[in-house]
Every structure is written in C-alpha cells, then in structure tokens.
Amino acid sequence: MRNTFRKIYLALILILLYAPIATLIVLSFNSSKTRSKWGGFTGKWYISLFQDTSIMNALYTTLIIAFVSALVATIIGTAASIGINTMQARSRTFFMTVTNIPMLNADIVTGISLMLLFIACRFTLGFSTILLAHITFNIPYVILSVMPKLKQTNKSTYEAALDLGASPVYAFMKVVFPDILPGVLSGFLLAFTMSLDDFIITHFTKGPGVDTLSTKIYSEVRKGIKPEMYALSTLLFVSVLLLMLLINMSPKDTKTAKHKVFNKAMIFGRVIPVSMILIIVSGGIFYHVESGQSGSEQVVVYNWGEYIDPDVIDIFEEETGIHVVYEEFETNEIMYPKIQSGAIAYDVVCPSDYMIQRMIENNLLAKIDFDNVPNIANIDPDYLEQSTSFDPTNEYSVPYCFGTVGILYNKTMVSDPVDSWDILWNEKYNDNILMQDSVRDAFAVALKRNGASLNSTDVSELQKAMNDLIKEKPLVQAYVIDQVRDKMIGNEAALGVIYSGEAIYTQQENPDLEYVIPKEGSNVWIDSWVIPKNAENKENAEAFINFLCRGDIALKNFEYITYSTPNKAARELIEDESIRNSSIAFPTAEDLKDCETYRFLGDDVDSYYNELWNKVKAS
Amino acid sequence: MLNTQNILIDFKNISKTYGNNLVLDELNLSIKENEFLTLLGPSGCGKTTTLRILGGFEKPDQGQVIFDGKDITSLPPNKRNLNTVFQKYALFTHMTIAENIAFGLKISGKSKTYIDDKIKYALKLVNLDGFEDRQADSLSGGQQQRIAIARAIVNEPKVLLLDEPLGALDLKLRQDMSYELIRLKNELGITFIYVTHDQEEALTMSDTIVVMNQGYIQQMGTPEDIYNEPQNAFVADFIGESNILPAIMIEDKLVEILGARFACVDIGFGKNKPVDVVIRPEDIDLVKPEEGTIQGRVTHLIFKGVHYEMEVMANGYEWLVHSTDMVEVGQEVGIHVDPYDIQIMNKPESEDEEAVGINE
Numbered sequence: 001m002r003n004t005f006r007k008i009y010l011a012l013i014l015i016l017l018y019a020p021i022a023t024l025i026v027l028s029f030n031s032s033k034t035r036s037k038w039g040g041f042t043g044k045w046y047i048s049l050f051q052d053t054s055i056m057n058a059l060y061t062t063l064i065i066a067f068v069s070a071l072v073a074t075i076i077g078t079a080a081s082i083g084i085n086t087m088q089a090r091s092r093t094f095f096m097t098v099t100n101i102p103m104l105n106a107d108i109v110t111g112i113s114l115m116l117l118f119i120a121c122r123f124t125l126g127f128s129t130i131l132l133a134h135i136t137f138n139i140p141y142v143i144l145s146v147m148p149k150l151k152q153t154n155k156s157t158y159e160a161a162l163d164l165g166a167s168p169v170y171a172f173m174k175v176v177f178p179d180i181l182p183g184v185l186s187g188f189l190l191a192f193t194m195s196l197d198d199f200i201i202t203h204f205t206k207g208p209g210v211d212t213l214s215t216k217i218y219s220e221v222r223k224g225i226k227p228e229m230y231a232l233s234t235l236l237f238v239s240v241l242l243l244m245l246l247i248n249m250s251p252k253d254t255k256t257a258k259h260k261v262f263n264k265a266m267i268f269g270r271v272i273p274v275s276m277i278l279i280i281v282s283g284g285i286f287y288h289v290e291s292g293q294s295g296s297e298q299v300v301v302y303n304w305g306e307y308i309d310p311d312v313i314d315i316f317e318e319e320t321g322i323h324v325v326y327e328e329f330e331t332n333e334i335m336y337p338k339i340q341s342g343a344i345a346y347d348v349v350c351p352s353d354y355m356i357q358r359m360i361e362n363n364l365l366a367k368i369d370f371d372n373v374p375n376i377a378n379i380d381p382d383y384l385e386q387s388t389s390f391d392p393t394n395e396y397s398v399p400y401c402f403g404t405v406g407i408l409y410n411k412t413m414v415s416d417p418v419d420s421w422d423i424l425w426n427e428k429y430n431d432n433i434l435m436q437d438s439v440r441d442a443f444a445v446a447l448k449r450n451g452a453s454l455n456s457t458d459v460s461e462l463q464k465a466m467n468d469l470i471k472e473k474p475l476v477q478a479y480v481i482d483q484v485r486d487k488m489i490g491n492e493a494a495l496g497v498i499y500s501g502e503a504i505y506t507q508q509e510n511p512d513l514e515y516v517i518p519k520e521g522s523n524v525w526i527d528s529w530v531i532p533k534n535a536e537n538k539e540n541a542e543a544f545i546n547f548l549c550r551g552d553i554a555l556k557n558f559e560y561i562t563y564s565t566p567n568k569a570a571r572e573l574i575e576d577e578s579i580r581n582s583s584i585a586f587p588t589a590e591d592l593k594d595c596e597t598y599r600f601l602g603d604d605v606d607s608y609y610n611e612l613w614n615k616v617k618a619s
Numbered sequence: 620m621l622n623t624q625n626i627l628i629d630f631k632n633i634s635k636t637y638g639n640n641l642v643l644d645e646l647n648l649s650i651k652e653n654e655f656l657t658l659l660g661p662s663g664c665g666k667t668t669t670l671r672i673l674g675g676f677e678k679p680d681q682g683q684v685i686f687d688g689k690d691i692t693s694l695p696p697n698k699r700n701l702n703t704v705f706q707k708y709a710l711f712t713h714m715t716i717a718e719n720i721a722f723g724l725k726i727s728g729k730s731k732t733y734i735d736d737k738i739k740y741a742l743k744l745v746n747l748d749g750f751e752d753r754q755a756d757s758l759s760g761g762q763q764q765r766i767a768i769a770r771a772i773v774n775e776p777k778v779l780l781l782d783e784p785l786g787a788l789d790l791k792l793r794q795d796m797s798y799e800l801i802r803l804k805n806e807l808g809i810t811f812i813y814v815t816h817d818q819e820e821a822l823t824m825s826d827t828i829v830v831m832n833q834g835y836i837q838q839m840g841t842p843e844d845i846y847n848e849p850q851n852a853f854v855a856d857f858i859g860e861s862n863i864l865p866a867i868m869i870e871d872k873l874v875e876i877l878g879a880r881f882a883c884v885d886i887g888f889g890k891n892k893p894v895d896v897v898i899r900p901e902d903i904d905l906v907k908p909e910e911g912t913i914q915g916r917v918t919h920l921i922f923k924g925v926h927y928e929m930e931v932m933a934n935g936y937e938w939l940v941h942s943t944d945m946v947e948v949g950q951e952v953g954i955h956v957d958p959y960d961i962q963i964m965n966k967p968e969s970e971d972e973e974a975v976g977i978n979e
Contacts, residue, residue: 160709162696164723
C-alpha cells in the first residue's frame with residue numbers, strides 16, 4: 001500500500017517535471033501548425049530547420065563557442081586547480097569559495113557585469129565577447145570537477161616520477177594527468193553543456209549579427225512561434241540530456257577502481273570519440289562562420305523585428321557588395337541603452353519619433369549627409385513636415401514607416417456611426433471594447449477625446465483623462481496589445497484601439513472590419529532611419545538609407561511590413577488600386593490635421609503618467 | 620669509528636623550518652658507501668625531512684648536501700643518482716607493472732631489449748616473476764611494495780631511499796619484507812637509507828642506526844651500541860623497554876639508585892653527580908630477598924611467551940623485569956643487577972634535550 005503511494009508520488013513528480021518538455025517534443029512532430037490540433041506525425045519541421053541558414057549559423061556559432069570556451073576553460077581551470085591544490089589548507093578554502101561564487105551568482109548579474117566590463121574596456125560586443133564570457137563562467141565548473149580528482153591522487157606518484165628521472169612537465173603529463181583525466185573530461189563536458197545551455201549571459205554580451213541557438217530561439221519566438229523552434233528546442237534538450245548522461249557516467253566508473261581496464265575502455269570507447277566528433281564538427285563550422293563573415297565592407301543595421309523584407313537585404317548586398325549585419329530589437333526602450341552605452345557600433349537604426357527626439361537631445365546621433373541620399377526626394381514632404389516635431393531641422397532622420405492609432409470596428413456589431421473616441425464610452429458596447437495595454441496609447445485616447453494634446457503635461461488634463469479611463473474600464477473587455485488583431489478578426493469584440501498597419505491586415509482577413517481615425521485627432525507615429533554618432537560605416541549607412549528610399553524597394557517593404565510608407569514613388573507603384581487609395585494606408589493631410597507624434601516628456605512626467613496608469617489598472 | 624675514505628653522502632649543517640616549526644637544526648651526518656643506514660625516531664623528529672632533502676623534494680634553509688663529492692643541494696630530484704621507495708608505494712595505477720618498472724628506463728633512453736631484460740631481472744629479484752601485465756592496483760600491499768622497490772632498483776641507483784616502506788603492511792608481512800630487504804641489499808651491494816619509527820625494524824636490518832628527535836641526532840651507532848649503551852634517556856626509552864631512574868654517581872664505579880648503592884663499570888662522571896641510569900628489564904635478576912641489593916614485592920605478572928614480564932615494587936619504584944623464571948605475585952624478592960648492565964647517562968643539559976621528554 002505504502003509502496004504504491006510512493007510510486008504514484010514519484011510518478012507525479014516526474015510528470016510535473018517533464019510534462020512541459022514532453023509537450024514540446026510532441027509538438028515538434030505535429031504536422032499541423034497550430035498548437036491545439038494534432039495533424040499527424042511529421043519530421044518536416046526538422047528538415048526545414050536544417051535548411052534554414054540563419055538557424056544553422058546559430059547552431060555553428062553555438063557549437064564553436066561551446067567547444068572553444070569549454071576547451072580554454074578546461075585548460076585554465078585545470079591549471080588553476082593544480083595551483084589551488086598545492087596551497088595551504090586555509091588559502092585553498094578561500095580560493096575554492098572565491099571560485100564557487102560565480103556559479104551561485106545570478107546569471108543576469110554575471111551577464112550585465114560582463115557587458116559593463118566589456119564596454120568599459122572598449123571591447124566591441126560580438127563573437128569574441130560571448131566567447132570570453134563563456135570561458136569566464138565555465139572556469140568554476142572545471143575547477144569544481146577537477147579538484148576532487150586532484151585531492152584523490154597520491155601526491156607521491158608525482159614525486160616518484162620525478163625520482164625516476166622525469167622532468168616536472170613529463171611527470172605531470174604521464175602520471176598526474178591520467179589520474180585526473182576523468183575529472184578534466186567531465187569538467188570539459190560540464191563546461192560544454194553550460195555554454196550550450198546559456199541564454200542570459202549570451203544575451204547581454206552578444207553583438208549584432210551573432211546568435212547562439214538560445215538567443216536565436218528567443219528572437220524567433222518573439223516574432224511568433226514557428227514549429228521549427230519546437231524542433232530546435234527538442235534537439236537542444238536532447239543534446240544537453242545526452243551530455244549530462246555522459247558527465248554523470250564518467251566519474252562513477254573511476255570509483256570502481258578494480259575495473260580499471262573497463263574504465264579505460266570507457267574513456268577511449270566513448271568520451272574520446274565524442275570529443276573527436278566535436279572537434280571535427282567545430283572545425284568545419286569554424287570555417288563556415290569565417291567564410292560567412294568575409295568582405296571588409298559592411299553595415300550594421302539595428303531594426304525592429306519583421307520590419308524589412310529579407311529580399312531587400314539580399315538585393316542590397318548584391319548591388320553594393322556591402323555585407324549587412326542585421327540585428328533586431330523589440331522596443332525603443334531596449335534599443336536606447338544599447339546605443340547609449342556605445343558597446344556596439346551600429347551604423348543605422350530605426351527608432352520611433354519620440355525616441356529620435358531623445359537621442360538628438362542626448363547627442364547620440366550623427367547628421368545625415370543628404371548628398372549621399374538623393375532618394376530623399378521620394379519622401380512625401382508632408383511626412384518630413386510631420387517629422388519636424390521630433391527632428392526640427394530634418395537633419396538626423398529619414399522617415400521609413402508611419403501609421404496612426406484609430407478605432408477598428410465591426411460593421412455588423414456597431415450600429416452607431418463611428419467617428420469619435422466617445423464611442424468607447426458607450427455603454428451599449430459593454431464588454432465589447434478592446435483597449436491598448438500601454439500607458440501612452442491609453443492616455444492618448446482619453447486626452448484627445450477631451451481635446452487635449454496627447455503630449456499633455458497639464459495635471460488637471462491628465463487627472464481628468466485618468467478619471468475617464470477609470471469610468472471606461474467596466475466596459476472594456478480587455479487591455480491587450482497584439483491580440484486586438486486576432487480578437488477583431490475572430491469577431492470576439494466590436495470595437496478596438498489599433499495601429500493602422502494592423503488594421504489593413506485585419507480588413508483582408510475580415511471584410512466586416514472598418515478603421516477610423518476619430519475626428520478629435522489621434523497619434524501619428526513615424527519610424528525613421530538614423531545614424532548613431534559612433535557608427536563606423538557612416539557612408540555605407542547612408543547608402544543603405546538611400547537604397548531603402550528607392551521606390552521599388554520601398555514598395556517591397558510596404559508589401560512585406562504592411563505599414564504605411566511615406567514614399568511617394570512607392571505608392572505610385574502599388575498595383576492594387578484599393579490599397580493605393582486606401583485612406584488607412586495613406587491618410588490625407590486633412591485626416592492627420594489633429595494628429596500628433598508622441599514626444600519624450602522627460603523622466604518625471606513619464607513616471608507621473610505611469611503612476612496614473614497604475615491607478616487605472618488597479619481601480 | 621667512521622671510515623672516512625668511503626663516505627658517499629655528507630649532510631653539512633642542514634637546517635629546515637616549516638613556518639615556525641624547526642624541523643632540522645644544523646644536522647651533520649655522514650653516510651658510508653654500501654651501508655644500510657636507518658633514520659629512526661618518532662613522527663616529527665625530522666627523519667623524513669632528511670630523506671626528502673636527500674631525494675631533492677625539499678630544499679634545506681641552510682647547509683649543503685654532498686653526494687659522491689659533489690654538492691647536490693639545489694639539484695632537482697630527476698637529476699640525482701638515487702631512487703626512492705615511497706611509504707604508500709606510489710605506483711602509477713593507470714599503467715601495468717611492466718610499464719611502471721620501465722618508467723625510469725624509458726626516460727633515460729634505454730633500448731627495448733635492455734628494458735625487457737631489466738624488468739624480468741627486477742621481478743625475479745622481488746619474487747614476482749610473471750607479473751608484467753598485471754595492473755598495479757590488482758596487487759596486494761606487499762606485492763605493490765616489491766614492485767615499488769623493483770621500479771626503483773632497475774635504474775641502478777647508487778643509493779636507495781626507503782621512506783617507511785613497510786609502514787602500511789601487516790606484522791607478518793613486515794617481518795618477511797625486512798628479511799627480503801636485507802637480502803636485496805646484499806645482492807645489489809648499494810647503499811640503503813631507511814626511514815622508520817619502528818625500532819625493531821631498525822635493529823633487525825641496519826648496519827648503522829641514527830636515532831633522531833626534534834631535529835637533532837640523538838645517537839648514531841650500530842644496533843648493539845644503540846641498544847646496549849643508549850647515550851641519553853630518550854634513546855634508552857625509544858629503543859626497547861627500560862627502567863630509567865634518577866641516580867647519583869657517588870664516585871667512579873659506584874652509583875646510588877633509590878637510596879641503594881650499586882656497583883657499575885662507568886668512570887669519569889665526577890663525585891656525587893646526579894645522573895640517569897638505564898637498566899634493561901632482562902638485565903635484572905630476581906634473587907632471594909637477602910641476596911638482593913634492594914628488596915621488593917612482585918605486583919604484576921604477565922606471561923609473554925618467551926618470558927614473563929613482572930613488576931616489582933621496591934624503594935618506591937615499579938621495576939620492570941623480564942625473566943624466564945616465574946615469581947608469584949605478592950612474593951618478596953631481592954633485586955640484583957650486574958655492574959656492566961647498568962648504563963649511566965648524563966642528565967640532559969640544554970633545554971632542547973630536556974624537551975625530549977621521557978613520556979613519549
């Protein structure tokens with residue numbers, strides 16, 4: 001009875017531990033793209049995974065970093081262990097504690113401190129900094145597994161070898177090293193696994209254009225989960241599992257000293273072939289990555305995720321011979337500190353309006369030489385005019401995409417005319433309203449409704465906006481960001497605050513949907529290309545911007561991103577008349593009359609907005 | 620006593636400290652060629668350090684080590700023409716027996732056939748023929764020790780250093796191995812320097828024994844000298860069992876022990892001088908009370924196989940007596956000691972010697 005209970009308990013724990021991974025593995029073999037449906041068994045995700053060059057590159061990088069960092073850490077760590085082992089008991093304890101601390105330290109702290117150190121030392125973040133970081137955090141693991149072996153070895157065997165005429169180096173290699181070899185090997189494997197496994201430290205110490213599997217998975221998943229990622233995660237899990245099995249097996253063998261011959265066979269039979277394979281694989285890989293980064297001319301681009309047609313990059317590289325190192329960010333707030341720190345010399349970045357203002361104010365941007373950007377003539381002067389709100393002289397930025405915030409509504413569910421923000425306060429649509437879950441967007445709605453500026457710093461205006469939002473809250477079905485699109489397409493709500501770029505897409509999916517910029521005005525946002533002051537390839541950056549301003553290229557990007565383009569030439573090339581004349585994609589100057597861009601209001605005002613927003617959320 | 624012509628190793632004013640701990644204090648020691656010399660003493664006496672300095676594993680703080688006429692004080696261990704047998708065998712566990720024995724020969728670049736012959740010869744010498752392909756840790760302790768010796772002697776060193784080589788073996792094996800070592804020594808005809816804390820081993824095997832304590836040489840001599848004529852209370856106590864008693868040298872050849880006067884053979888200590896006397900338990904004759912120099916009563920009796928061990932309370936001291944004749948507990952006896960069985964020693968003079976202490 002008691003035994004059965006024990007077994008059930010154990011089974012429960014195992015299920016809890018491994019259910020998530022089991023789910024992942026099952027999904028990686030699901031031929032249907034959606035998570036909720038089983039479409040039959042397939043290996044196609046694995047196949048397409050191995051055909052994706054960017055993922056394979058990340059795999060190569062991961063393996064090289066894991067291999068090289070484990071190797072270097074093993075050499076350094078073994079040498080350190082020998083040194084520590086010869087110390088007196090007291091300093092030995094001290095040094096063991098010191099070397100153990102980095103293992104217990106939070107990864108994020110290690111990652112940030114390494115990043116800060118690299119920046120302080122003027123290292124450019126990239127492949128080499130990831131490698132250095134991995135070596136650093138791997139060393140303690142090597143020491144941890146070599147030390148016990150060293151303690152076990154009979155100190156007099158080393159002396160006996162010297163006594164028999166061996167030089168210290170020969171004695172170490174012939175006598176001490178074979179004794180500690182199992183520890184060194186498991187240290188290597190442990191370091192390899194840790195490196196393979198690491199995300200956080202890599203995330204902070206990596207530079208543009210370099211991705212390990214974990215950072216690659218992270219950036220891919222951010223864009224929406226692809227089944228290939230399940231396959232990749234499964235492979236990563238399986239390889240780590242295999243490595244852990246290998247590590248746990250090797251020290252056990254050596255304890256049963258009586259079966260020494262057997263143990264030797266184990267080392268030569270298993271561990272060494274595995275290492276050999278790793279060496280060969282990594283060797284080939286190294287060549288691959290090296291060749292992948294050939295060419296001295298390059299431009300380092302830092303852009304939003306999914307914010308350029310990949311073909312455009314290929315065409316640019318082909319036409320100009322300039323290699324594009326492409327890096328993505330999720331929010332302006334993540335991008336800003338990276339530029340500010342100067343750790344990575346990005347050549348061209350695509351921030352939003354208010355962030356451009358802040359970067360200009362903080363002297364982070366270089367003036368663009370428009371002699372190198374003749375295609376600026378293709379940009380509609382209306383938008384250059386709009387841009388002056390954040391770049392008053394039009395010297396620092398070139399508009400790339402823009403859009404508005406408006407109301408998306410379902411014609412079959414809303415009978416009243418939709419032309420004002422007031423409709424979001426109409427009790428008829430109780431529980432059918434979707435609001436943006438972001439402080440500025442939410443307040444923009446309330447402020448504009450009252451005829452105030454969405455950059456208002458007037459306390460009474462803000463207080464009133466807050467009270468209005470609290471009043472509206474019972475009617476709101478949900479405060480969301482990306483789901484507005486899906487919910488509206490799925491007829492799950494009648495009204496939603498949405499970005500114009502997404503509105504065009506929703507209309508294609510659900511013709512009942514209509515987009516309106518309310519008559520009180522709204523937010524117009526502009527994302528523009530800028531060149532940071534510390535750019536190393538400014539002329540290439542200007543060539544890149546000029547290229548993006550070309551009509552045909554801007555058109556390709558418009559079709560890919562679906563956000564409005566300020567490029568006149570591109571608009572004229574649009575074949576589909578309904579889109580070319582779409583008032584959503586291309587609002588008239590009249591539509592934008594009362595629209596404003598967000599401005600950076602200063603840290604104090606920012607936190608005041610947040611304070612009010614928290615009150616709304618808490619009410 | 621020393622034959623200065625054949626001196627192979629000379630320690631000159633060797634001192635060594637570990638931290639605040641003085642391990643060797645101006646040690647001077649000469650070792651003759653083909654000698655079986657034993658460094659004997661309790662743990663911490665400096666005997667192992669002396670050996671390690673000779674082996675090259677420790678550097679003395681001051682002094683010189685002369686080997687075969689050359690100063691080798693700063694020569695590394697691998698450049699010295701001597702080999703060591705370590706306390707815990709120190710075999711290379713990941714190698715076969717043959718590989719272990721061939722280790723030194725390979726380094727010195729000997730030919731394959733020479734090495735093979737040497738391995739055979741050495742294994743035969745230590746009575747382990749046919750063990751070539753065994754793994755080191757599949758052997759018993761005694762076998763491992765013999766391999767360690769074989770591994771050392773194939774290099775034909777002038778001197779073999781042995782650091783408590785029998786310490787880890789059991790009693791029976793220890794005795795067998797001591798005879799083996801004597802045989803080896805005679806067959807090889809080289810100098811053995813042997814470190815032990817076991818006085819029995821030392822007495823059995825050595826040509827010369829050096830008794831050490833607290834970094835000093837207490838006495839150096841043949842086993843017979845050391846046993847029969849200990850020069851101080853430490854040596855007397857450390858070598859065998861003894862009755863060590865405070866006494867007064869009344870005049871030449873007459874000593875007063877516990878109020879009774881005994882005839883002895885020692886002269887030159889002066890008159891009425893306090894001394895220590897050593898009387899071995901087997902040198903005490905129990906006689907009829909009226910025939911003894913002093914009288915007492917038997918308090919303990921233990922049968923030891925070869926002899927009886929008794930304790931006799933006389934004049935306020937429990938005398939340890941070994942005799943083949945048994946005397947019942949409670950019986951009155953007289954104690955008689957022949958004059959040449961009484962060993963007179965000076966009282967310790969320096970503080971260091973005082974610290975030697977009898978209560979080991």
